[in-house]
Amino acid sequence: MINCLIVDDAPVARDILVEYCKLLPMLHVSATCADAFEAREKLQQVPIDLLFLDINMPILTGIELVKTLKYPVQVIFTTAYKEFATDAFDLGACDYLVKPFSLERFIIAIDRAAERIGKPSSPTEYTSNVPVLGNNHLLFRSEGIINKLGYDQILYLEASRNNTKVVTSEGTLVSTTPLSSIEKLLPQNLFSRVHRSFIVNRSKVTSLHGNRVLLNKIEIPVGSNYKNIFFETLGIKTK
Template identity: 65%
Template sequence: MINCLIVDDAPIARQIVMEYCKLLPVLRVVGQCSDAFEVRHELQQVQVDLLLMDINMPVLSGIDLLKTLKNPPLVVFTTAYKEFATDAFDLAACDYLLKPFSLERFIIAIDRVIEKLESRKTVKLDTQPSSLVSHLILRSEGRINKLNYDQILYLEANRNNTKVFTIGQHLISTTPLSIIESHLPGELFFRVHRSFIINITKITGLQGNRIFLGKSEVPLGGNYKDEFLKILGI
């Protein structure tokens, strides 16, 4: 069962999604919310695997809400505004449904959610203590890759996928960046941007909002800068 939370400031829109959910036995609706603050409260009370969430809500939008969550559930955005699609996929949304959407399109979105939940199984940790784990296991293009932490320069969110950059090459994993992040040791890897995580041992320079990792360069997001500078002792 997938525990889902329906989020929309319009009661009729919530009811439509609720009726669709009732038709899919894999979904268990654990609550309904009309704004972002209700969502934050519910996430503290119940286990939520999936947010079926509108974007255009009062005070705090669905996208802005997602940015505030440290370990967010999977998300399917439901909205009447197509211009937010890029931001949604940058945040690793499973899907983006434009209102009014059909039951068929909703089912396709839920199938993608199921695929994402299954993809979590492709990122595995060794059975030894985490402090002794020195590598990451990732599936890419049908191949299982073992990457030592020391090989990885940085990781970049690419819609629902993740690009993993090593010295001289990169691979693309179908596992979202947020899932991979949960398996990376915090003493070695740090999120410096909503779309980038770097290996802090590979830093060779910093200029303004640019971080240099040898010949590579990644942006430093404003929301992460203060904490990043603390880590560097600046």
């Protein structure tokens, strides 16, 4: 069992998480809390493996709460605010769910948390067509085969209608999941969207030429809407 603590100042949000957790036998909701201070007390009283944590709460935010914790616990942030994702992942968050999130997206987050915690993950990790991320790999189904790709193997991802081409140093695989959905899961400290149709692994970038980025001999277009942000992540001043 994975012992869970749900922390959210909105009763409806807490109730939804409780109901989602009931659908997965591996999860046990040890307690629910309405604010960060109540959560701190519970964490001292009850052994917790996984923390479902809202961000925008009175007095002490979810981000601030995690910074005060003295022992490691896996955290899945559940929030209506997209802009704190970078801060969350910098703190080692397991996942970041933006409200309202689907049951399918919730299951993906649980599979990822289970892998980190070291518990056997649910069968959905191997039957779903939706990619699942581990600590250092991407797991997804392509042509009926489960593929496990280390982040370092991935050169770039390209949108192809409703599918996504995942281009590696060994070849190309096709996922039936749209690029925009995969983008939400990829670690932002490794991958960058450079065009509406392309996401690149920044560690594979070898040079920049105007509105093109080169991964050795592979040229990827850089869209005008993404150029400044992408260059800044590489430490290049655009002004």
